[in-house]
Amino acid sequence: xxxxxxxxxxxxxxxxxxxxxxxxxxxxxxxxxxxxxxxxxxxxxxxxxxxxxxxxxxxxxxxxxxxxxxxxxxxxxxxxxxxxxxxxxxxxxxxxxxxxxxxxxxxxxxxxxxxxxxxxxxxxxxxxxxxxxxxxxxxxxxxxxxxxxxxxxxxxxxxxxxxxxxxxxxxxxxxxxxxxxxxxxxxxxxxxxxxxxxxxxxxxxxxxxxxxxxxxxxxxxxxxxxxxxxxxxxxxxxxxxxxxxxxxxxxxxxxxxxxxxxxxxxxxxxxxxxxxxxxxxxxxxxxxxxxxxxxxxxxxxxxxxxxxxxxxxxxxxxxxxxxxxxxxxxxxxxxxxxxxxxxxxxxxxxxxxxxxxxxxxxxxxxxxxxxxxxxxxxxxxxxxxxxxxxxxxxxxxxxxxxxxxxxxxxxxxxxxxxxxxxxxxxxxxxxxxxxxxxxxxxxxxxxxxxxxxxxxxxxxxxxxxxxxxxxxxxxxxxxxxxxxxxxxxxxxxxxxxxxxxxxxxxxxxxxxxxxxxxxxxxxxxxxxxxxxxxxxxxxxxxxxxxxxxxxxxxxxxxxxxxxxxxxxxxxxxxx
Amino acid sequence: xxxxxxxxxxxxxxxxxxxxxxxxxxxxxxxxxxxxxxxxxxxxxxxxxxxxxxxxxxxxxxxxxxxxxxxxxxxxxxxxxxxxxxxxxxxxxxxxxxxxxxxxxxxxxxxxxxxxxxxxxxxxxxxxxxxxxxxxxxxx
Numbered sequence: 001x002x003x004x005x006x007x008x009x010x011x012x013x014x015x016x017x018x019x020x021x022x023x024x025x026x027x028x029x030x031x032x033x034x035x036x037x038x039x040x041x042x043x044x045x046x047x048x049x050x051x052x053x054x055x056x057x058x059x060x061x062x063x064x065x066x067x068x069x070x071x072x073x074x075x076x077x078x079x080x081x082x083x084x085x086x087x088x089x090x091x092x093x094x095x096x097x098x099x100x101x102x103x104x105x106x107x108x109x110x111x112x113x114x115x116x117x118x119x120x121x122x123x124x125x126x127x128x129x130x131x132x133x134x135x136x137x138x139x140x141x142x143x144x145x146x147x148x149x150x151x152x153x154x155x156x157x158x159x160x161x162x163x164x165x166x167x168x169x170x171x172x173x174x175x176x177x178x179x180x181x182x183x184x185x186x187x188x189x190x191x192x193x194x195x196x197x198x199x200x201x202x203x204x205x206x207x208x209x210x211x212x213x214x215x216x217x218x219x220x221x222x223x224x225x226x227x228x229x230x231x232x233x234x235x236x237x238x239x240x241x242x243x244x245x246x247x248x249x250x251x252x253x254x255x256x257x258x259x260x261x262x263x264x265x266x267x268x269x270x271x272x273x274x275x276x277x278x279x280x281x282x283x284x285x286x287x288x289x290x291x292x293x294x295x296x297x298x299x300x301x302x303x304x305x306x307x308x309x310x311x312x313x314x315x316x317x318x319x320x321x322x323x324x325x326x327x328x329x330x331x332x333x334x335x336x337x338x339x340x341x342x343x344x345x346x347x348x349x350x351x352x353x354x355x356x357x358x359x360x361x362x363x364x365x366x367x368x369x370x371x372x373x374x375x376x377x378x379x380x381x382x383x384x385x386x387x388x389x390x391x392x393x394x395x396x397x398x399x400x401x402x403x404x405x406x407x408x409x410x411x412x413x414x415x416x417x418x419x420x421x422x423x424x425x426x427x428x429x430x431x432x433x434x435x436x437x438x439x440x441x442x443x444x445x446x447x448x449x450x451x452x453x454x455x456x457x458x459x460x461x462x463x464x465x466x467x468x469x470x471x472x473x474x475x476x477x478x479x480x481x482x483x484x485x486x487x488x489x490x491x492x493x494x495x496x497x498x499x500x501x502x503x504x505x506x507x508x509x510x511x512x513x514x515x516x517x518x519x520x521x522x523x524x525x526x527x528x529x530x531x532x533x534x535x536x537x538x539x540x541x542x543x544x545x546x547x548x549x550x551x552x553x554x555x556x557x558x559x560x561x562x563x564x565x566x567x568x569x570x571x572x573x574x575x
Numbered sequence: 576x577x578x579x580x581x582x583x584x585x586x587x588x589x590x591x592x593x594x595x596x597x598x599x600x601x602x603x604x605x606x607x608x609x610x611x612x613x614x615x616x617x618x619x620x621x622x623x624x625x626x627x628x629x630x631x632x633x634x635x636x637x638x639x640x641x642x643x644x645x646x647x648x649x650x651x652x653x654x655x656x657x658x659x660x661x662x663x664x665x666x667x668x669x670x671x672x673x674x675x676x677x678x679x680x681x682x683x684x685x686x687x688x689x690x691x692x693x694x695x696x697x698x699x700x701x702x703x704x705x706x707x708x709x710x711x712x713x714x715x
Binding site: 259260 | 585587589593594604605607608609610611612641673676677680681683684685686689690693
């Protein structure tokens with residue numbers, strides 16, 4: 001026990017998490033030492049706009065302060081064997097004062113959808129506020145900054161990749177962007193946008209207005225992104241969404257009281273991974289980033305998911321047999337258009353509870369933004385796609401048919417399916433002479449098969465007064481018809497766990513696949529879990545045992561995790 | 576059960592369901608105590624039993640947004656906050672509108688100062704009954 005206030009170590013301040021390097025928080029003369037000491041091979045350098053420009057008009061790239069010399073930073077990194085990746089914030093960035101805006105531009109506080117100003121506490125306990133990106137002066141200044149940055153990269157022949165990042169946080173399981181704004185500045189800009197559309201929209205219903213507000217927000221985000229892409233040129237690799245753990249208002253308020261703990265953060269890591277959003281722990285206080293939370297972040301994010309996202313423009317490279325990618329049995333489509341949440345949701349149908357209790361986080365939530373990442377069919381992972389009728393548009397309709405025809409499996413909730421697409425599906429079945437089997441189990445279910453492909457249509461509107469247990473039974477029966485190969489875990493409450501997978505290598509030919517289970521106990525209790533191994537699974541390796549006892553019995557595995565304990569277990573899988 | 580030291584409530588005057596042509600009303604967005612976000616079950620129970628008004632008949636109001644309300648007036652809000660304070664035997668309750676919250680956040684430079692302002696600069700109501708109770712009241 002120490003009797004003094006712990007002082008954050010300098011290394012924690014400049015490397016706040018997942019290989020991010022805050023170059024402005026240390027002297028340029030120390031860059032080499034710091035980078036040499038850092039164990040990782042790739043460093044992520046978020047660009048700090050306000051550090052290079054106080055006013056938004058004039059810029060400093062080594063003209064005045066040596067810490068603004070990005071060329072020198074890249075050179076040093078290369079000399080000490082590190083690869084540099086730049087992150088350029090395209091939305092307010094919660095880890096920077098004023099959300100990253102030069103202080104002369106920080107004029108109007110951005111307000112979240114609850115009309116509360118965004119407040120953020122960073123890893124060093126500094127209080128940051130977020131200012132509106134909808135002020136035209138902010139956009140003009142951003143354009144000047146990225147022009148100058150692009151020119152600087154070009155003149156100095158900086159070849160490092162640069163990704164635009166869109167910052168957000170989790171609220172009630174949903175990813176929300178820090179770009180969301182309901183301030184007067186936003187309202188003024190939105191009313192100008194509406195005036196431009198006046199011919200089409202004389203009087204707007206609240207729903208239409210909500211939809212247009214979403215469209216406007218997206219338009220402005222695309223404007224920032226497009227400008228950055230045009231000005232940066234070849235270095236610009238694309239955009240990534242980053243969820244800052246602890247960035248929500250509720251976590252901010254909890255943090256103020258000083259009672260926040262690691263358990264408050266870990267579920268956000270898994271939410272982010274399920275939604276193909278990069279989790280970042282740079283706001284979490286250094287004191288909490290010891291033990292199990294750091295292991296979760298290193299195992300699941302810094303050393304696996306993040307490199308995979310940065311390596312290519314596709315989410316996962318199935319060809320690379322050395323890399324574990326997230327295990328997903330389900331790809332659940334949720335359209336993000338500001339309106340979709342008003343219709344029947346998967347939450348209403350109790351799907352999340354069922355998936356969590358039976359499959360943990362072995363699912364992906366897909367939106368129109370990430371659909372492309374999931375078009376590639378894995379040669380060894382079989383997915384069940386779940387889609388709502390009200391989300392079906394031309395793109396999604398084609399996606400469903402393509403998936404089905406290629407031997408994929410789709411469950412379509414007909415709720416909200418338009419007449420046009422109902423007819424199109426019927427025509428498709430007739431034209432291809434497909435047999436439609438009908439069954440009633442809590443609702444009407446239609447099953448259509450074609451080779452390995454299956455399309456199941458269920459009528460979500462017909463569910464009446466169903467209890468959570470009824471929904472659980474419904475999903476259990478329906479999903480069982482797909483015969484998924486999986487090992488359920490017993491007594492797993494309070495334990496964080498995550499499944500990953502990779503194809504077997506040439507010296508593992510007895511298996512078809514290797515599945516990796518990472519288990520972490522963030523609680524202060526001892527936990528014992530059991531797994532009944534079916535004939536398709538064998539325990540292959542047990543790795544990184546910390547405060548844990550692993551016992552294997554015939555057809556059973558028992559794992560006892562002490563508080564802060566963790567372990568990784570690899571399973572060989574064969575059919 | 577340990578007594579709560581303080582409660583902070585943040586509320587807003589909003590139209591929770593404009594698509595249903597509902598009226599605007601007051602809603603509590605967040606309730607905090609010294610342990611973080613307050614367990615909402617007690618607050619919800621008090622609301623359901625003593626404050627649920629005719630405004631709340633529409634299903635849309637009892638949505639999953641975790642707000643507590645609607646309340647007709649700030650008087651009702653104050654009564655609710657004070658009754659919650661009594662129920663939890665808290666020393667005081669500080670009630671702030673989101674506009675007050677935003678002003679405080681804008682003018683504050685550090686997290687501890689902001690936290691202190693939330694406690695001190697809202698509409699603060701003290702639970703005098705708690706002060707009257709002595710040490711022995713915790714046992715009898």
